[in-house]
Amino acid sequence: MTQYIPSQSSSLDDWLCYLEGIHPTNIEMGLTRVTAVAEKMGLLSLKSKIILIAGTNGKGTTARCLEALLLAQNFTVGTYASPHLIKYNERVRLNGQQLDDHYHVAAFAALEKGRGDISMTYFEFGTLGALEIFRHTEPDFILLEVGLGGRLDATNIVTPIASVITTIDLDHKEYLGDTRELVGFEKAGIFRGVTPAIVGDLAIPASILNHGKAIGANLCLAQQDFNLSQNESGYLWQSGDNKIRFSQPAIPAQNVSTALATLNQLGLLPTESVVQAQLSRLKVEGRFEILSQAPFVVVDVAHNPESAAYLALKLNAYKEQGYEINALVGMLKDKDQPAALKHLIPIVDGWRVATLTGPRGADADFMVQILTELGVQTLQKFASVAIALDNEQITTNKQLLIVFGSFYTVADAISYWRNKEEA
Template structure:
């Protein structure tokens, strides 16, 4: 074995490939074939989208696991531990499983260069194969069409909300971005879109494949009934289809915070409707899963004299949701923001959306070469005439200084990236 510890493997993978992101399927597919990973011996649900991928994946995992199915879940990025990326039956994989999988990949890859994400994708699928799972949930890392996850054919595809992000890789508008995400669809295998306004490019792509695409607002709908309950309805476009109308009328609101989580949950219920012949989930199981599903870093509140709110919002749509949630939460003091962002994000739009709910800004670089610099962050804030700004050499220092400045009744919001939230979570766990 080349390395004996997980940290050694991960450090080596980081340095192995010249680019952190390299979209394309040929290299990863060749190694997967050498590992005999194609085709997988289990059912696959692939999840793509700009926002809502992680929430939708954890909802599916929690519900299907509660129903007694052995589920493998692959997500990215992680917050605190690499192991978070690969879970089986609700449990993170071990160092031993990961090192064994990495060694198997290294043994067969020969001179094929793999990115960090491609290593993790192949490791996940190899561990899934040896763990006798019944169903895999695969969250796309970036885009869809050329993402490493897409070498594995989806039996059902779920596309969540689509917004502007990763424009250098995916395109400048929703239509071009949606077309990249549509790449996870497969002919004659159903797909679901939980975006309220599905882009026409996605609809056209599904029609051309062909495959049945079930869209929120057309084939299924939801309604919040009160502060604790919501309902979900399915309406077939084929009148004589069996079970052409179906509904749940007494569903508990998801534990995941925010009105938009109903949109994610509605898409999840449509997926469950499509697979119920093989993976039936009763109403009590669905209700249980909705109230149990949890994902750290999504409007995660750390209670105390000074409330701290951690959210991985890093694009305009995520910022809009965070802005709305902050307005809905009562606050009698001032709001401090601790922010770092990747340089390829739409920083100007995110700051513009958030400026009306932030009183004091504490900015710092992230612990990655992809981070926006402090001068870049300050330029964006200055362009918006935001003056109550302090800058620091790290998120850790920014967070400590915000805590020192904040008064009882104030709140601190950490957002802008998985990196910023992860750094603060580590501090809070120390």
């Protein structure tokens, strides 16, 4: 049977279905295929200045902060991020806005024609699709979020003017290794010689430092070259003689600090008033995002130990105000569920678990077993996030429901809430 190949007149959904099935595996690390196609398509010599952003957590929020602060200085900015929550269009932004379907369709059609017989994964196709869009729109800056690791990630084919590592934690251990040193080495693969290499992690693995020094990267390190301190009135960021004060942002303050250090290295540090103004309105979908005030429902994509620990801190602030914290969690089978969930055990008063569909999704019985082994005695299980939300009963204004554990969990919750509001 001849495989259907979409055309320039096909829908974006048709293209995405096609891309999901053209490569034997969803993930295949390596730069050979994607580099060959990029060279054929002229995507390795873009006019835009590119900033690469890697890290276990914080890539999206750091990129969003950089995007806002560059736009505030009247630069044009293209941003590539993954994964998306609801629509593929979330992955590519131009000046902070998602693009219409036809941009992606045109890019995919060009790549399909130009790749010849070279096979690419869904993510590789998407990465080159973003670069193809940016080749035509020519933004001043391109912010590229690394998908997995760094050294062998498809985004690492470009020549950046700066490379950023946000944080290091254990995730995707089957690809990146099971120690912070191994993960750090993979992330450090985005560094280039004689180029700013900014690291926001507060306990930087030696593998990052050693690799950066070995290739002659211009290292800029948290707690050495830039610092962030907190007091009753907010935060103070400092690098040399440069100081910027800002209030509690909606994103992790350390990611703001890393973004500021990056702009400082590039000679683009905004004024304190610009930083404060942009942070006051900065929000990132799925990161402690409030879906409803009454009932009080919050979603967060936390799915690994580091992000779960940060979520616990956020929730504890509400617990100290007298809130009862209820949690609805759904996770993927290939994550370290116990290491992540243990941070929430002391904070959460009531647990609900939901089955995530798909080959990687963990079912509710599996999650019940994990939580039971962690000492949780009372919990409810549901066949889906939607069914769990249908059965949720928040009876007082001092109850908070946090829905977390995966991008898929959060996407299901957002879709449920949007459908509820539209009904």
